[in-house]
Amino acid sequence: MGFLDINNATKAYGAVKVLHETNISVEEGEFLVLVGPSGCGKSTLLNMIAGLEEITSGDIAIKGRSMNGVRPADRNIAMVFQSYALYPNMNVEQNMAFGLEMHGVPKAERDKAVARVADLLQIVPLLKRKPGQLSGGQRQRVAMGRALVRNPDVFLFDEPLSNLDAKLRVDMRTEIKKLHQKLGTTIVYVTHDQIEALTLSTRIAVMFGGHVQQLGTPKEIYDNPANIFVAGFMGSPSMNLFPARVAVENGAAVARVGLADHSTVSLPFAPGNAMAAHDGQEIILGIRPEAITDEDGADRKSQAIHRIEAMVDVTEPAGSDTFVVSHLGGTEVTGRFRADVDVRAGQTFPFAINMEKAVAFDPKTELRIG
């Protein structure tokens, strides 16, 4: 049993089920990120953990104690909201002390706790200010301070960075990660940003349509997506997905991709791959952009670099890399080239495909097959 246990929890509004049976067990000190597009049920799940939304069936337990019917205040949790939700009529100090005051902590102890956290977050000079006089980043810090001061069992973050500008968001991301490493607290964090999910988490739950699509470490999620949704959602630019057919040529499995002129191109799977068992099957082949490179940029350790010539449609220089958009069959394909490779739109250019990193999905069930 974990520190925070979600057992078959569901949520329905009338006949509409927004969260299907969900099982997640979070260990103490873990950083779990719930990630998914809008309306996937991630915020609902977070609010259910917080006790702000009632649970329709199932059970959520913190430290082995069932939280069904327990008020949010009595769950020993703290939450950071997207809008920060700082009380506009109180100054920073009062904001941070409010929760302690409500829990009957004496004034002297409150002051000590606020001072300790303010010091940790470097917001001591802001203590007497009202939220209206703070910048976005400062408000964000105060909101975290208000959560930290309570010393709760579980921290809940509801898209805490999405109101910040791009640069500040990256800074605060690092800061949250540092804070987690320093304090070792248990965190459940909701975001729709897959980069945040990958960088911050110890484990990710990718959600879509009220289901947890996949639960795993960032590396598992990225390298071994369980289905087409996870493959397409995680990673930027997203994974190239194109229809292909499995065939066996000279005893080795290949993926045959149809081209516009009705010819096919064969991409051999990596040696030792079990795809030969699916001979003749239609598949969706998934290859990440970083596995499609210029020849010199290809992974030297890979045993399965396959080279093809293709027409370059667009190049997108991004400073550190150049993204090269081409097409294979009817589908757009994005490759990630080193920045200094001289490649121009309209050229036919050799692409190196690392088939060790290729994954295959069943087009009907959308599940991973190899």
Place this chain on the structure above:
Amino acid sequence: MATNATATVVRTGAGARFVIYTLLGLFCIYYLLPLYVMVVNSLKPLSEIQSGGMMALPKEWTVAPWASAWSTAQIGVAATGLKPYFLNSILMVVPAVAISTVLGALNGYVLTKWRFRGDTIVFGLLLFGCFIPFQMVLIPMARMLGLMGLAGTVPGLVFVHLVYGIGFSTLYFRNYYQQFPTELVRAAQIDGAGFFTIFLRIMLPSSGPIAVVCIIWQFTNIWNDFLFGASFSDFDSQPMTVALNNLVQSSTGVKEYNVHFAGAIMAALPTLLVYIVAGRYFVRGLMAGSVKG
């Protein structure tokens, strides 16, 4: 033309400006004229008015009409002046405004932050209450006041105005709290604050502008009300408006116009005062939430 960077949107010459200010000045005089007539005539002896000098300044200044209107003038059958009725009005307005504002705030809080099944219907009915013509409720209300033993008393009037006021105050506060982020309430819940703690510590302290709007609106309406005052009060519980009517309508002896003017100003003074003190918040409150920021 494009190089002329200092061009203002509308260019007004000195001539145009003169016309604009002259017109505005004329309008000002036109609007202030009634007040002038009232003040000037309340400060002169009756003989000066009777000799036809309505617009003239007093030749002989006197505050006797004010003293008379306040404490000795004939109101209905008793020569008490307006003083007791002024007190009645205060005793009626203050609780009615205070209670209807607090209840309106509480209603608005529940209707936006603690929503329940059928809350829109409840709100709809409250709104409907705002638009029922006063005359329609006179007889049922008289019956209810009788049953409650409040007929002909100041608390009875407070009750009537309270019932009528809640619809409007709820409307104001509901619309204001609609803009108030629900996440604040949730944060407070997690912090351990209960229903009333959230209301008192978080919602009310942020409600200044709308509270001012609500208080001005209720104060003006309740103070100026004549119909309910005339219908539901006895001689000893009549509000200022009814007493003023009785003062002016007294048919014995000569019409003391100067006393009538003084009484009328007295009756208007409290609402004027409320507007002067809280007026700028009124505009600010009405505009609140209309611009995102």
